[in-house]
Amino acid sequence: MAEFVQLLFNGLVEGSIFGIAALGISLVYSVLHLVNFAAGDFLTLGAFAAFFFVTSLHMPFIVAVVLSMILGVVVSLILEFLLWQKLRKSGAGMLALFLVATGVAFILRQTISLVFGSNSRKFDLDQLTTYEFLGAQIAKTQLIVLCCASVAITAIALYIKKSTTGKNMRAYADNSSLAAVSGINVDRVILATWSISGAFGALAGVFQGTVQGQFTNGMGLDLLLSILAAVVLGTIGDAYGALIGGFVLGVVMELSTWDALFGGIPSTYKPVVAFAVLVIVLLFKPEGIFGVKARKI
């Protein structure tokens, strides 16, 4: 029982990080039909920015997290004005957008290396304090991340569902032409999409750095495949699905090592299990776990 609780909790923590990062990718895809391969490096940007604000500018950690999210928004918007907007106007296809996104990822990663150097970094947080729950050891940092992630997920879900901008985003994702002629401010929808993507990408990076205690400039790239798997699992283009896909993926990866499940698999194969689950789900439900063909956001 203790092992199950431990693995379930670990999976929920990791899943919440996957989900938050996947949300941005899914939103961008639903509105702009762009698979943002640079999203992983926004995680790295967020973690390194928070580290800089805390260690160099001596800011409280919570302020540093907010500022790193703002930086994520600013970088996203700069890219929108300098790059994505022009590419949309020139009618660039999916392949061109994919290649540009990959290029942006490289540029972001190398810029982070140039600015912050290549050494690993860590937040000065207590990684070792744990609380016992049903025999499992729940780390303080994990608990904080899970609580904060839950708040962030609830907030963004409500924002998309209730706010005018959120409703406009859903309308634009469903039918962009109809949304445009019905008076929806398309530019505002696009800017909101990039802002959410940048902010949540950076937040996911800070959470990952907080949970692991140590991060390098390759952190986002290491997680990108798992995040993309969460996006596809929860139906690509479905923001709620991406969040749930992240949780499912995190929990499945951790529980796959549980002894009670046929002895458990070696932990090095956790990513393999995640992708095996993805393939199996897509075989039976090509739209993803929660998707229906017409549903967007």
Added chain:
Amino acid sequence: MKMNNRLILATITVAASALLVSTVPANAAGVDIRVGTIQPMTGAGFADYGTGLANAASFGVASVTAAMTAAGVSGSCKMIAQEDSVSDAPSVVKEAATKLAKSDKVNFIIGSLTSGASLEVGSVTAASTGVIAIASAASSPALTTFKDNDTLFRTYPSDLLQAQALVKAISKAYGNSSWVTVGAINNSFGTGLAKAFKAAWIKNGGHIGGTVLWNAGAASYDSEAAALVKTKRDAFVFVDYPDSFAKMAPALVRTKKWNASTTFMTEAFNDDSAIKTVGASLMNGIRGTSAKTNGTDTAGWKAAFKTAFPKNPGTFVDGSGFDAAVLACLAGISAGGTSARSLAKGLRNVGGVNGGTAYSWNQLTAAVKDVAAGKPITFNGVWGYTKFDKAGDPMGGAFEVWSVKDGVILHDSKTDVQF
């Protein structure tokens, strides 16, 4: 009489020629040796090691060039290019090795740092006809068995020897028949040393409680830590790098079932920067083994190297890059040609396999003269492992046992192990 004069003249000519040949170096025509390096000079984890090894290789080439000028030996040894493998990413390493071999047409590639990357370099040199690789810090046994057509050498002792050193250290602390759980990073270095250690430990009469591998870029390490601490064991052996163990160590502490003082590790942690990366409190009590320099006048060399490269980050293994470059240049002079076979023969000829006068790093002019004259020599390097066996591995090695106390690495020379 006329005939006699001609005979005398011919005799004098032959004698003079013979005299000339005997005093001029055997490869008087001179060979131009081209050297390149591949090291992780940027990227996470290895940049200090890679930069140091690359700088040391440059210093080695410059040292032999100066010695050749002083000795009046024709030919040259030049550093053609220094490639950055960016954390030793396999695809980057392969591309860099191919560029050095085919575009830059080097004769020797010094590098790379890690075992996996060095095998990538080896796969390129094995397919070539005139390029030799000398790995600077790769220790995996996989390099010994790799089908490299005698083109992959290394100046760092194999982990087959390190496994024996670990066995001795753990036997001394816990007894021959104790239980050990092995944890390793999932790459050729980690799995190679873990396999070698387990075989040596069982042969020694010990027991293995379990084996857990982990991926370098894993999203979390908690399930790996849980798997490690539920095994039966008296001690742990972890084969890892500081960057990934910095994530594993807190996960181990959180299980409340890990005691650092029961843990043995390897040379990647025998460095102040590793303690800084992982955290002194998490490393407190950890012990380990590490290949130790076997070289001559290492203090003098370090001072000279510091003068030549004042900004060099400096790690314990820098001398290995210097030795590799010096051996490469000397091997080229010895070979008198640039085929891979002759260069491999040259490496063994200057590394001491065939005996000859021993020379250290500050006696290179005399060493060059001897090599150019066709004599075998024994280059006693700075790092020290220069005598290559049939697989291109150093014959023998020395290991030290280290421990961490309050953030300081302690060494006790009485516990050194020599093979």
